[in-house]
Amino acid sequence: MLDRLEGTKVGEMPPLGIVPERMLAQVIRPERYGEPTSAFAVEEIETPQPGPGEALVYVMAAGVNYNNVWSSLGKPVDVVAARMKAGAKEPFHIGGSDASGIVWAVGEGVTNVKVGDEVVVHCGVWDPADPWVKAGKDPIIAPSNRIWGYETNWGSFAQYTRVQAHQCLPKPPDLPWASAAAYMLVGATAYRMLCGWAPHTVEKDDVVLIWGGSGGLGSQAIQIAKAKGGIPIAVVSGEEKGEYCKKLGAVGYIDRRNFDHWGAMPDWRDNDAYGKWLSGVRAFGKAIWDVLGERRSPRIVFEHPGESTIPTSIVVVDNGGMVVVCAGTTGYLASVDLRYLWMRQKRLQGSHFANDEQCAAFNQMIAAGQVDPCLSRVFAFEDVGTAHQLMYENKHPSGNMAILVGARDAEQKTVD
Numbered sequence: 001m002l003d004r005l006e007g008t009k010v011g012e013m014p015p016l017g018i019v020p021e022r023m024l025a026q027v028i029r030p031e032r033y034g035e036p037t038s039a040f041a042v043e044e045i046e047t048p049q050p051g052p053g054e055a056l057v058y059v060m061a062a063g064v065n066y067n068n069v070w071s072s073l074g075k076p077v078d079v080v081a082a083r084m085k086a087g088a089k090e091p092f093h094i095g096g097s098d099a100s101g102i103v104w105a106v107g108e109g110v111t112n113v114k115v116g117d118e119v120v121v122h123c124g125v126w127d128p129a130d131p132w133v134k135a136g137k138d139p140i141i142a143p144s145n146r147i148w149g150y151e152t153n154w155g156s157f158a159q160y161t162r163v164q165a166h167q168c169l170p171k172p173p174d175l176p177w178a179s180a181a182a183y184m185l186v187g188a189t190a191y192r193m194l195c196g197w198a199p200h201t202v203e204k205d206d207v208v209l210i211w212g213g214s215g216g217l218g219s220q221a222i223q224i225a226k227a228k229g230g231i232p233i234a235v236v237s238g239e240e241k242g243e244y245c246k247k248l249g250a251v252g253y254i255d256r257r258n259f260d261h262w263g264a265m266p267d268w269r270d271n272d273a274y275g276k277w278l279s280g281v282r283a284f285g286k287a288i289w290d291v292l293g294e295r296r297s298p299r300i301v302f303e304h305p306g307e308s309t310i311p312t313s314i315v316v317v318d319n320g321g322m323v324v325v326c327a328g329t330t331g332y333l334a335s336v337d338l339r340y341l342w343m344r345q346k347r348l349q350g351s352h353f354a355n356d357e358q359c360a361a362f363n364q365m366i367a368a369g370q371v372d373p374c375l376s377r378v379f380a381f382e383d384v385g386t387a388h389q390l391m392y393e394n395k396h397p398s399g400n401m402a403i404l405v406g407a408r409d410a411e412q413k414t415v416d
Ligand SMILES: NC(=O)c1ccc[n+]([C@@H]2O[C@H](COP(=O)([O-])OP(=O)(O)OC[C@H]3O[C@@H](n4cnc5c(N)ncnc54)[C@H](OP(=O)(O)O)[C@@H]3O)[C@@H](O)[C@H]2O)c1
Pocket: 065, 066, 067, 185, 186, 189, 211, 212, 213, 214, 215, 216, 217, 218, 235, 236, 237, 238, 241, 256, 304, 305, 308, 309, 326, 327, 328, 329, 330, 351, 352, 353, 354, 391, 394, 399
């Protein structure tokens, strides 16, 4: 049993290692599914206990990601119904897939962290008993892999979060809690996309086209590509976002608002429609060459908008290059002109978050100052819904957002 401090007030930081019975959490319930501002509400909830191999982390700050926009909407997956169908009892969802905080309790068999460790938490979880995992294969591909704080409950929008101990990595000591909570989900995802799919890993002088360059994923991808010697080019909507990308290391940017051929590729049998679409794609390809000042195509295209942009990405990626995709924010029905795949031997590769080693390698890049977390805005705990609403409407600032949970302000770095 965990030590519990009778009479600890909900919302106060108890002595290290003492776990109060109840905690404050930003909770989504199916009856509130809808836009983020109305889906989240602060509630008092029983504090979870860590099981074998798990840790309970006192959350200092939490990161904001697109996945809990999806949880709020209850679409495309009703996360609560999916979990209850699989046997979970709680009819609610505590989201949050990024955290910085302090290990407050550990379950049986945990050796990699101890009470008092200052950590950042990555969001990849899997069942250690899964035959795929036991066989030593990449666990983030395992059938049991889940994203903590989206597909699992007890995420970081609460005073305490329950995690598998292997999710915990050392918090870079120079970073404030808020910045430390902002980067792991997007950064480790970008790291696997750019460094995890040999032979298409970013090498010196590789041109890398990065959609949504000023966004969460994009801001990290630009810096990773640059640190690995690549030549990042950003795609954005607007000059201000483009200039932001240049400051992060992009050689230049393309404003997608100057083109109108987005969406599904028209039927190739319709000469007029197909020809018009192809000239839009070619103009976009020329814009890449204009940024570079030479006729070179990207060896890697970093994709996540999906339906709107995949048809273009497949055409503009270089012969033998890779389009690597981790999302379909604009939709999942992406059309591909297969001739470009086989005749020009291009690769369309799916990628999803990262494994422990990739998270650790990316955390090291942050600790070494090679990548900045790009924290752009910090919200109070009450404003979790507002932060997600801004993201839903694509009105959020460039970079990444964080929520103060235990931390008193955006600058706080230690516990004092
Ligand atoms: N599978 C995974 O492991 C994983 C991990 C992280 C994120 N994701 C997913 O990846 C997506 C992006 O996440 P994020 O954190 O980077 O979000 P974000 O911060 O909102 O950035 C996304 C960017 O996409 C661009 N965009 C929006 N609409 C677009 C369109 N119609 N065409 C082209 N670009 C468009 C926007 O930039 P401009 O308006 O400037 O072009 C925006 O900055 C989300 O769907 C998220 O759930 C998946």
